Amino acid sequence: MNKIKLLEELSNLHGAPGHEIDVVEFIKNSMNDFNCKRDSINNLYIKRNDMIDGPIVALDCHSDEVGFIVENINSNGTISFLPLGGWHITNIPAHSVVIKNFKGEYIKGVVASKPPHFMTAEEKQKLPKLDELVIDIGTSSFEETVNLYGIEVGNPITPDVTFSYDPKIEVVRGKAFDNRLGCAIVMEIMKETNNIHLNVNPIGVVSSQEEVGLRGAQVAANTIKPDFAIIFEGSPADDTFKDAFSSKGAIGKGVQLRVIDAGMVSNPRVQEFVKNIARNNNIPFQVIARSGGSTNGGKYHIADKSIPTVVIGIPTRYIHTHYTYASIKDYENAILLGRKLLEALTVDIINKF
Known part of the structure; x- marks a missing residue:
């Protein structure tokens, strides 16, 4: 190799x-x-x-x-999470992540926040707080997230990124x-x-x-x-x-x-x-x-x-x-x-x- x-x-x-x-x-x-x-x-x-x-x-x-950990599964199926490591709030929303359940299965999700269409003018001028963000895996209920995907409190979460190499400049991204x-x-x-x-x-x-x-x-x-x-x-x-x-x-x-x-x-x-x-x-x-x-x-x-x-x-x-x-x-x-x-x-x- x-x-x-x-x-x-x-x-x-x-x-x-x-x-x-x-x-x-x-x-x-x-x-x-x-x-x-x-x-x-x-x-x-x-x-x-x-x-x-x-x-x-x-x-x-x-x-x-650096990653995150599942804090709670909400009634609408979204997932609340806590940081593991030194994140800044501006680097977290609108990114794809991977959750590993305790069966060893990987489930993809997106870090979601309130869409701008529903924000007040004041909300648009502020940075979101971590507890206002959730991870959405596409489900619509607690039961779907837990029973179909096996998500539990304590599951680790990491960025969903694939490595690449640019030989022109000899630089790697990942x-x-x-x-x-x-x-x-x-x-x-x-x-x-x-x-x-x-x-x-x-x-x-x-x-x-x-x-x-x-x-x-x-x-x-x-x-x-x-x-x-x-x-x-x-x-x-x-x-x-x-x-x-x-x-x-x-x-x-x-x-x-x-x-x-x-x-x-x-x-x-x-x-x-x-x-x-x-x-x-x-x-x-x-x-x-x-x-x-x-x-x-x-x-x-x-x-x-x-x-x-x-x-x-x-x-x-x-x-x-x-x-x-x-x-x-x-x-x-x-x-x-x-x-x-x-x-x-x-x-x-x-x-x-």
Whole structure:
């Protein structure tokens, strides 16, 4: 399976926070040359069969995507829902979604609001509230929604989007690049380094529930207790609303190294090490300082004895919406940088951080 096909497979899967099992099983089945184990929070750990006596390096990504969960089935058959992850109200209405019932069946619906024909002049000037939106699957009663389609409170809901690739500009479009990009990258790095000598033990960590509080990463950090952590993340691109000078997250311009966000101030010694590896291998990178947002790095760098951590982002337009764009060049450069970091890391280097 080539890199683009792998990303397509991952993007098209559905995995709202806490309901990542389809993604986890796909990755597990795709990594049959490795020792894979899932825990009760839906984290998946991917280990080489030839583990050495050396430092552990976590290659972390998260399998979940922003989504929703069924809150209630209404008398007219529509479905009330709650958000799972950081949505903004303007990105929710009038989009197609998929509900997965507990039988494993997928039911398509549309996020609906009051039509403009029935709105007052005042209502047209206001943003809708989340509790004013419903999901309509085409039914007309509670009984139809429940008895014919098996919809229940607690069913996960995700965007209904199909992946595509534009070879002219080497850009992919799809849902859940935050963070199926990271999943694909971790899988590729583990495969590419499986038969080469390393001075460290890479462990792929496909963590759960990142979008609702970095929960899987907290469990993973305490489970494998890595000596170094590399976080791969689909990060917000800023090139469509900033000029070329101020943009630090342009797609196609290189991977993104994050020096600060709401969850972590990056270790400058780690940053310089990663930058030098990138420079020595002609891997383009961008450096960004963010006042908000966070990644799984926020849990790793304060776990155990404090784990040296770097966040490698792949700039992605419009994350936390239905449709996202990313550059294949950035995707491939993230794989290359991750591999080169593993090849360079030693116990002595890690101890200096």
